[in-house]
Amino acid sequence: MGTGLRAEKPRVVVVDDEKKVADAYALRLQDVAAVSVAYDGREALDLITEGRPPDVVLLDRHMPGLSGDDVLEKIREQGIRTQVVMVTAIDPDLGVVDLPFDDYLSKPVDREDLYAAIDQQCQVLAYDLLGEYFRLESTRAVIETQLPEDTDDADDQVAEIETRLATTEARVRDLLPDADTLLDEFTGIDREPY
Structure with missing residues (x-):
């Protein structure tokens, strides 16, 4: 420090x-x-x-x-x-x-x-935002696997989530020195379509 x-x-x-x-x-x-x-x-x-x-x-x-x-x-x-x-x-x-x-x-x-x-x-904010990042990734995974691929609604929702993910990720990386390790180890949540 x-x-x-x-x-x-x-x-x-x-x-x-x-x-x-x-x-x-x-x-x-x-x-x-x-x-x-x-x-x-x-x-x-x-x-x-x-x-x-x-x-x-x-x-x-x-x-x-x-x-x-x-x-x-x-x-x-x-x-x-x-x-x-x-x-x-x-x-x-x-x-x-x-x-x-x-x-x-x-x-x-x-x-x-x-x-x-x-x-x-x-540090408190970084970990709070990290939790938000993981929630957004989970939501994106659900939308991508559960909704039909050819719906405009799903595409719009995924685009909005990806924008929020990018913003949240940037803030976490700015605030948390070990963010690269934490974010790189999190490769998303695999979901099998129903």
């Missing part, structure tokens, strides 16, 4: 309404992650929802306008596959029990703790 992270250049979005704080975290991460910064909740949602989702979002809880709690809720409602680490000066209380975050860090956060949290969340 020479850089402190196992994933090479994970995508991280830093969200904090205090510009100096957000920029300081981004500066700490610039050599080990592809970092984007947002200074409010609306800007954060724009960054998170455009293109490929970030791997980790470092999210301040208390911001004017759209709070970190609101941003977190919208991320989860939209089903965006990203890990959310709340990074805040507010000590956790029982109110956090119902918040669907993945980790919680109290400010100030030193470099080692920041790296450790991102590294851990990247």
Whole structure:
């Protein structure tokens, strides 16, 4: 772990309404992650929802306008596959029990703790996505063997699954150093047609 992270250049979005704080975290991460910064909740949602989702979002809880709690809720409602680490000066209380975050860090956060949290969340996301990859492969195998080959519906479903497989595989390979071994050993699921 020479850089402190196992994933090479994970995508991280830093969200904090205090510009100096957000920029300081981004500066700490610039050599080990592809970092984007947002200074409010609306800007954060724009960054998170455009293109490929970030791997980790470092999210301040208390911001004017759209709070970190609101941003977190919208991320989860939209089903965006990203890990959310709340990074805040507010000590956790029982109110956090119902918040669907993945980790919680109290400010100030030193470099080692920041790296450790991102590294851990990247690994969690990688294994979650690996499970999704295997589910998609299984679904593709069932569709290919159980539906008549000449149906447009089957072709469309397989094409959609293959697109999702490629996207999921790319993210797993980016996040998990031993992904090549895991994915190469998984050759699909053989199904005999009925």
